[in-house]
Amino acid sequence: xxxxxxxxxxxxxxxxxxxxxxxxxxxxxxxxxxxxxxxxxxxxxxxxxxxxxxxxxxxxxxxxxxxxxxxxxxxxxxxxxxxxxxxxxxxxxxxxxxxxxxxxxxxxxxxxxxxxxxxxxxxxxxxxxxxxxxxxxxxxxxxxxxxxxxxxxxxxxxxxxxxxxxxxxxxxxxxxxxxxxxxxxxxxxxxxxxxxxxxxxxxxxxxxxxxxx
Amino acid sequence: xxxxxxxxxxxxxxxxxxxxxxxxxxxxxxxxxxxxxxxxxxxxxxxxxxxxxxxxxxxxxxxxxxxxxxxxxxxxxxxxxxxxxxxxxxxxxxxxxxxxxxxxxxxxxxxxxxxxxxxxxxx
Numbered sequence: 001x002x003x004x005x006x007x008x009x010x011x012x013x014x015x016x017x018x019x020x021x022x023x024x025x026x027x028x029x030x031x032x033x034x035x036x037x038x039x040x041x042x043x044x045x046x047x048x049x050x051x052x053x054x055x056x057x058x059x060x061x062x063x064x065x066x067x068x069x070x071x072x073x074x075x076x077x078x079x080x081x082x083x084x085x086x087x088x089x090x091x092x093x094x095x096x097x098x099x100x101x102x103x104x105x106x107x108x109x110x111x112x113x114x115x116x117x118x119x120x121x122x123x124x125x126x127x128x129x130x131x132x133x134x135x136x137x138x139x140x141x142x143x144x145x146x147x148x149x150x151x152x153x154x155x156x157x158x159x160x161x162x163x164x165x166x167x168x169x170x171x172x173x174x175x176x177x178x179x180x181x182x183x184x185x186x187x188x189x190x191x192x193x194x195x196x197x198x199x200x201x202x203x204x205x206x207x208x209x210x211x212x213x
Numbered sequence: 214x215x216x217x218x219x220x221x222x223x224x225x226x227x228x229x230x231x232x233x234x235x236x237x238x239x240x241x242x243x244x245x246x247x248x249x250x251x252x253x254x255x256x257x258x259x260x261x262x263x264x265x266x267x268x269x270x271x272x273x274x275x276x277x278x279x280x281x282x283x284x285x286x287x288x289x290x291x292x293x294x295x296x297x298x299x300x301x302x303x304x305x306x307x308x309x310x311x312x313x314x315x316x317x318x319x320x321x322x323x324x325x326x327x328x329x330x331x332x333x334x335x336x
Contacts, residue, residue, distance in 0.1 A: 018229075023295075
């Protein structure tokens, strides 16, 4: 049976989605400045998942987990938890192609795997910072971040398992779409937190919505 | 009193925008959640001002803006968006947007842009 204190209403989800889209607008502007490409970032889908549903959700959405990669960044404040930006098969390499021009300047003295990792960490850091930061800001909180970390395919599920196995955790899933002009790159952003923050989250969303109702 | 159309896929975004429009002015407001609704509603409602989001599923704000300007080259469409990239702003202005406001909406900015649009003769 559903427990209203462990779930978000449609209006609360809509509010979070709108906040995320605003955060993404800022992230897009930041990314466009860095890579000199017009960027579209959008959040077409949001869902709240219980911790035991996250892994199966990823498997359903991303049947081929070959070459999947993930950027993780933990944050703390009233809103605290971990953010996991998962790039399905080959999406990381697609992002790397955006930097082809710059890479050519490096000649042969670079390691493609290191560059891919660095690119994903940088892009992930901007996207996660914009999303988490905007949610926190608009809900009247301030968060601090741990440095972003890169995880390759073989480390992803173990890392997620560790975090999701913490008691009382749940995930807010934002399916995200990044469109870098001619490059279509998509990814999944999970924010994992504890149910103990739900009363604060609901109250903060109510305060955010207050002036508009 | 003016006729105002609000198009945004987010109910919260529509609520927040409506809260910025003075209620005592007696404006008639119609709203929709998709660019196709805007295109369908425009000829019958004939709004004085349209507020439109850009990133929407289905027909997005750019396409709806272009279509509305084809239906009515004098249409006054104010884009309300989180996408604040220079190229986006240039594109919507090229398509004939009256103005562009950043999300989240701020009451003073919305009212100023609305008043400006209503005070401007349709051209």
